[in-house]
Amino acid sequence: MTLPVTRRVLLFGCCLSGLVASWGRPAAAQTPAPGRAETYAVLGAGKGAQFSVPQVRLADEAVSQRINRAIARAVVSQAKVAVDTTAALPKQLRQVASDDCCLTGARFQVLLNQGALFSVKISLEFRGASSYERQRYLVFDLGTGERLPLTALLADPPAQLARRLEAAVNRRMGEFLADSATRTHPGRAALARSLHWNATTRQVDFAAGAPAVSLQEFALTPHALLLLYPTDQQAVALADIPEETYRFPYARLQARGRLAELVQKSAAGAR
Numbered sequence: 001m002t003l004p005v006t007r008r009v010l011l012f013g014c015c016l017s018g019l020v021a022s023w024g025r026p027a028a029a030q031t032p033a034p035g036r037a038e039t040y041a042v043l044g045a046g047k048g049a050q051f052s053v054p055q056v057r058l059a060d061e062a063v064s065q066r067i068n069r070a071i072a073r074a075v076v077s078q079a080k081v082a083v084d085t086t087a088a089l090p091k092q093l094r095q096v097a098s099d100d101c102c103l104t105g106a107r108f109q110v111l112l113n114q115g116a117l118f119s120v121k122i123s124l125e126f127r128g129a130s131s132y133e134r135q136r137y138l139v140f141d142l143g144t145g146e147r148l149p150l151t152a153l154l155a156d157p158p159a160q161l162a163r164r165l166e167a168a169v170n171r172r173m174g175e176f177l178a179d180s181a182t183r184t185h186p187g188r189a190a191l192a193r194s195l196h197w198n199a200t201t202r203q204v205d206f207a208a209g210a211p212a213v214s215l216q217e218f219a220l221t222p223h224a225l226l227l228l229y230p231t232d233q234q235a236v237a238l239a240d241i242p243e244e245t246y247r248f249p250y251a252r253l254q255a256r257g258r259l260a261e262l263v264q265k266s267a268a269g270a271r
Contacts, residue, residue, distance in 0.1 A: 044093025049104040066145030115262035119220040137219040155254035174202040176242040
């Protein structure tokens with residue numbers, strides 16, 4: 001049976017309007033794979049400042065918000081200008097960017113996003129009498145949104161880990177400061193002074209006032225733990241500096257909790 005022209009037009013119009021309506025709706029966010037988070041960047045800019053701050057999206061909105069608030073605090077708390085931390089993150093970043101100095105930028109790198117663990121590195125840029133960068137490392141449990149301490153992931157005694165980090169720092173600084181030019185290079189000489197470097201023993205003198213090692217901030221990658229030993233800011237401004245992260249393979253550590261599960265799955269997959 002042939003439909004009247006008017007009815008054919010009405011039917012076509014109804015179908016077309018349905019298609020237009022579906023095209024106009026934003027696509028629904030994809031559900032993250034189990035044990036992973038969907039990540040996106042929140043941007044902010046102003047007065048030469050550029051911010052790119054990570055945020056996560058999970059099936060559990062409350063957990064997402066807990067993680068996102070912690071990440072935002074880690075960035076915004078470094079600003080000297082007053083910030084309304086109850087505002088949405090884009091507004092907070094605009095307030096930080098309104099300042100002429102100090103915290104002027106942020107960028108990030110996701111180091112691990114699997115096994116219900118989320119590890120992110122945030123590089124913060126500062127400008128003032130001198131310009132320098134500072135790294136922040138954050139590790140979260142994607143099941144609870146909790147920021148995890150190292151003791152929740154490793155059974156190794158913290159004092160033992162601290163000694164291993166000190167030894168790694170001494171080896172790296174020994175290689176970096178060994179050349180004879182150190183005595184005449186103003187930046188490297190400043191670094192040696194800030195570390196109370198003993199050229200005879202080739203060791204940082206932690207007892208004499210060199211910055212102590214800390215296990216408070218760390219990072220996880222698929223195969224290794226990263227610990228941080230930041231050097232003095234003035235030395236950073238004056239000279240090239242050695243890499244500030246130190247890698248410890250999981251095979252040489254006693255993983256536990258979610259990290260143990262991740263390591264076991266990785267080992268099983270490699271067989």
